[in-house]
Amino acid sequence: MKKRFDIYKEHYKALISLGLPIVIGQIGVIVLGFADTLMIGHHSTAELGAASFVNNVFTLAIIFSTGFSYGLTPIVGAMYGTKLYTFAGQALRNSLVANTLVALLLTVCMGILYWNIENLGQPEELLPLIKPYYLVLLASLVFVMLFNGFKQFTDGITDTKTAMWILLNGNVMNIIGNYILIYGKFGFPELGLLGAGISTLFSRVAMVVVFVIIFLRSIRFRRYKVGFFRLGLSRTVFGRLNGLGWPVAFQMGMETASFSLSAIMIGWLGTIALASHQVMLAISQLTFMMYYGMGAAVAVRVSNFSGQHDTLNVRRSAFAGFHLMVALGVVLSSIVFLLRDYLGGWFTESPEVATTVTSLIFPFLVYQFGDGLQIAFANALRGISDVKLMMLIAFIAYFVISLPTGYFCGFIMDWGVQGVWMAFPFGLTSAGLMLFARFNYMTKNR
Structure with a gap:
């Protein structure tokens, strides 16, 4: 056992060094998600339900766009590993152009969806809250993509601290803006959910502006x-x-779609179910964002070794990353389990929502292993630039397995929102197993 630990020790240290700033930055995102849900939930349950629907729809667009921006990491990582710094700068410029074009395409697609919101079966009383919030978040998409371009570049050159500090400060700005605009403090009007959207837009613009200034003025770039x-x-x-x-x-889009389309199904069950789903998503972000930070470090390390054609350390980096995610999962799941009877009450004053949240803790705990597995090896495959088969794997896991299972358990078996959530362990674990098998096949004995 000690010999095995010694083999991975340097990889654990390097991944923690790379991944910790990303994880800290993501903790800022988690705190923001918690703050958003807390402030909106205490303002009104109806606004919490509306936020659940809109945030789930936009999470799909943002995760999809983030996935596209990930294409830069293995390119820059390999260039950094072989000291082609000038070409890494060129890759950033190309990435910013590509990301902007994708953002515009997504804005058009999300605009079309906006004109069809009434046909998605959401509670009618939520539509006046949904529409203005949706439009403000739509305006912020391009800034999300530009920030992602800079972040993937700095991650690829192993500078994970710059994005961390920008994210943390941007999220603090967003939380302060939420407080002012949701509740109408310091002479500002009380805008409720719309105020949360305006604060989000402003912080996303500011984070891009700061990243540009740092890139242009810092000596290290x-x-x-x-x-x-x-x-x-x-x-x-x-x-x-x-x-x-x-x-x-x-x-990544298909994975997120399984949650977003599940939110639409949960919306058929009413405002209480939708609000409970939003609270659980805020909680689930805690573990996902931690895995995400370590997964990004795995992609960077693997791409560096892949550029040097060092397959042995490619494999060791990937497996070390998974070991760390399992450890994170055990710790975080234990905390959530111990707090299971209190979590719902933190986010809302509705006893019905709080009770439903408690009932969703079990499927959440069950899918943690699968979530860590699929994030670790999806990022490892990204690091070696083997990404095409990932689309088929995602389609099978999320559209063939997860969504039909959610509909069957939620509506055919009449288990309601708990039934829809029971599908997530099946989808995430099957994806993780297939991605692991692909990575093992591509790197073993090479």
């Missing part, structure tokens, strides 16, 4: 700025970004 400004766009790099980005976007 000097060797990358040469390629960024002088080399211009490259058809080859642009093609690689699209070749890597779209499969990851669809893989």
Whole structure:
């Protein structure tokens, strides 16, 4: 056992060093999600239900766009591993252009969905709350993509602290803005849910502006700025970004769609069910974002070793990352389990919502292993640029297994929102097993 630990020890240390700033940045996102849900939930249960629907729809778009931006990490990571710094700067410029185009495409798609909200079966009393909040979040999509471009670049060159500090400060700004605009403090009007949306838009714009200023003025980015400004766009790099980005976007998008489409099904059960779903999503972000931070570190380490053609350390980095995620999962799941009877009451004054939240803790705990497994090996595959099969794996896991299971358990078996949530362990675990098998096949004995 000690010998095995010694083999992975340097990888654990490197992954923690890389991943911890990302995890801390994601904790800021988690705190923001908690604060949003707490403030909106205590303002009104109806607004909490409306926020659940809109946030789930936009989470799909944001995760999809984030997946596309992930195409930059293995490219920059391999260039950094082989000291091609000028070309890494060029890759950033290409990524920002590609991300902007994808953001505009998503804005059009989400705009079309906006005009069809009445046909999605949501409670009619929520529509006046849903529509303005939806439009404000729609305006922020392009800024999410621009931030992602800079973040994936800095992660790829192993500078994970810059994005962490920007995220933390941006989220503090967002929480303060929420407090002021939701409740109407310091002379501002009481805007409720719409105020939360305006605060989110403002913070996303500010984070992009700060990232641009740091990139342009910081000495540590000097060797990358040469390629960024002088080399211009490259058809080859642009093609690689699209070749890597779209499969990851669809893989992550289909995973998120299983949650977002489940939210639409849960909306058929009424406002209480939808509000409970939103609270559980805020809780589930706690573990997902932790795994996400470590997964991003896995992708960076694997891409660095892949650029050096060091397959042994590619494998060790991936497995070390999974070990760390299992440890995180055990600790975080234990905390959630111990607090299971109190969590719902933190977010809402509705006893019905609080009781329903408690009933959803069991399926949440069950899917933690599968979630860590699929994040670890999806990022490992991304690091070795083997991403095309991930789309098929995601389709099988989430559309063939998870969604039909959720509908069957929730509506055919009449288990309600608990039945819909029982599908998530099946989808995430099956995805994790298939991604692990693919990574093992691609790297074993090579």
